[in-house]
Amino acid sequence: MQKLSLSQSLQQKLSPQQIQFIKLLQIPTAELDTRIEEELEINPALEEGMDEEYEQKEEDDPYDEVDEYKDRDDDLDIDSYIKDEDYTGYKMQGDGNYAEEEREMPLATSSSLTDALLQQFGYLNLTEQQRIVGLQLIGSIEADGYIRRSLQAIVNDLAFGQNVFTSTEEVEAILHKIQSFDPPGIGARTLQECLILQLRRKDPADPYNVLAIRIIEDFFDEFSKKHYDKIQRRLNISDDSLKKVIDIIIKLNPKPGSVEDEAGAAQYLVPDFILTNNNGKLELTLNSKNAPELRISRSFADMLDTYDKSKKQNKSLKETVTFVKQKLDAAKWFIDAIKQRQQTLLKTMNAIVRFQYDFFLTGDESRLKPMILKDIATLIDMDVSTVSRVANSKAVQTEFGIYPLKYFFSEGISTDTGEDVSSREVKNILKDLIDAEPKLHPLSDDKLEKILNDRGYNIARRTVAKYREQLNIPVARLRKQL
Structure with a gap:
């Protein structure tokens, strides 16, 4: 027999504004500009710039008419904005299925590892089936230059995915051709094979290269564990010969695929805070990119006032009023979240500076005190998770260099x-x-x-x-x- 029962439970749910703040807090300064541009694109009620006179008037009556801007209503095509919109609530980044406009971005020209391999692959004289097998192999090469997928799995991929029936012997034959490409060692299946491929590119008449190949082929386990004395006894070679062979091996590249991407691997750390020493007094400021000037569109506020005073019999007019209200609310939420982000960042960083004052004054690492997230959370009366979000993705510029905030936390x-x-x-x-x-x-x-x-x-x-x-x-x- 079924029984009905009632039960109460207390659940905590984050409001859209809280989620907005969390997302904004955890992104670094370098990404904040992009996030603001995205919001400006999807919300016509949000504008760049600051107008204190209008903000003061907005405090008295946010929807008062401003005669100076009444004529701007005609310049806005509301229908183009409300098309395909829903009115269930504020759309956050990543939610909903609004379309993003395609933008042309200037890209630096660079050659990827795959591009370089395909260019070399084009010079081979192959049948159509061999070409398909080769392209499958190149597509299986990972970023570090290795093929970790078994040859039998590649044979199965070709059979089921492209209806090409081949054998592991044929695939391995094509693989050996690819392994002759630059950079040396590309297409290896193991570190041992990678080193051997590179050694075979060296002078075959050099006895030390020959000895290096033998060590990797026959004594790889002993070499990887640095049991040099065992290798020396088994090969009966002198200390000087062993040292020369080891020098050859350790100069090989264990990750040949990384060579192609080194040019584009440079990254720059943008500081979120700037700390200066002004005659013995530490002064903390936010990076200017953390304090963008944003405001609510005057024309949208005026527009809402005009629609509110009109008769709302028309369904299209009601949808327009709903749209304008939602965009105004969303703009205000975003501006408040940005301001709250600034306040939280400064509050957290000021607490870190107070805690590690001796280090920031002198730059002496021995002056760093043990500090955990809970110490700062207690000082600023915030949750540990909030401090963690600030510390994990932010950096401060000092007179001694740029430090990630995580650097100052230790046991x-x-x-x-x-x-x-x-x-x-x-x-x-x-x-x-x-x-x-x-x-x-x-x-x-x-x-x-x-x-x-x-x-x-x-x-x-x-x-x-x-x-x-x-x-x-x-x-x-x-x-x-x-």
Whole structure:
């Protein structure tokens, strides 16, 4: 027997304005201009510029007529704006299915890895089936230059996708042709094959190149683990010969595909904040791009007042009034969200500056204090998630360089004197110790732990290992150099 029951539940839902603010808060300054341009395109009630006189009048009566702008109503084609619009609520970026106008953007001319391979592929004398197989192989090459999809899977792709029936032998034969292309090592299936392909391009008469190929072919596992003594015993070669061969191998490119994209890989960090030292007093300002001048369109406000005073018997007129109201509300929401973004950014960054004042004054990394997200959230009386959104994508320009805000957050390590120091300081010491270690006998994590403990830092071996991994430093055995 079915039973009916009532239950109450409390759910928290974000308003459109809150979602708008969250999206705006987490994007960096470099992307803010693009986001504002998108809003200006889809909302005719939003304009660039500032008009204080009109803003003051708007506070008294936002829909008062402004005679100076009454004539501008005729210049706006409302029908072109309300066409295909819905009236369920404010459209946020990414919602709905409004059409975006196509814009011509100037693009820098550059050759991608695929373009370079296709150009070389065009010089091969192939049958139609071999050409299709070759194009499938080139399409399977990943950004780093490797083919990780098995040859049998490629055979299946050709059969089911293009109705081309071939064999793994034929596919491998075409692959060997592609592996002769530039850059050397392209189309390899493993790191071992990639290194061998590059070595075979070198002088075959050089005995060290021949020896390098043999080491990679027969002793790759020992080489990757840097068991050089085993290789030396098995091949019965001198220390000098082994060193010359290792020098040849380590100069090879393990990611040949990345060579083609190096020219377009440069990225620039745009600071969100600018911190200056004015005679010992730190002054924080927002990047001007974070404070755009936006306003609500006067003509739209006047238009709404005109429509409100008219008789609303006509259905088309009612739709127009609804459209204008929604666009005005959306424009006000967006302007408020931008202002709230500015206030939150400044509030958060000011708290970080107060917390790390000694560092920002001197630039001495040893002055960095242990600081976590909760410390700043408590100072500014905001949620940790809000601080996280600010810290994860923003940067500050100081007299000592540009720093991402994440740089200033770190754990605390206790010392023998009972003080807490930033884990950033410990990582810097750890990096210095490893940089200065004897390359033939690198320091193990146990030895690094002992050295740090002797310097007064109470740190465990597992913490040393964790910090070393965060610094992308391999274990001692893999740091060994001849």
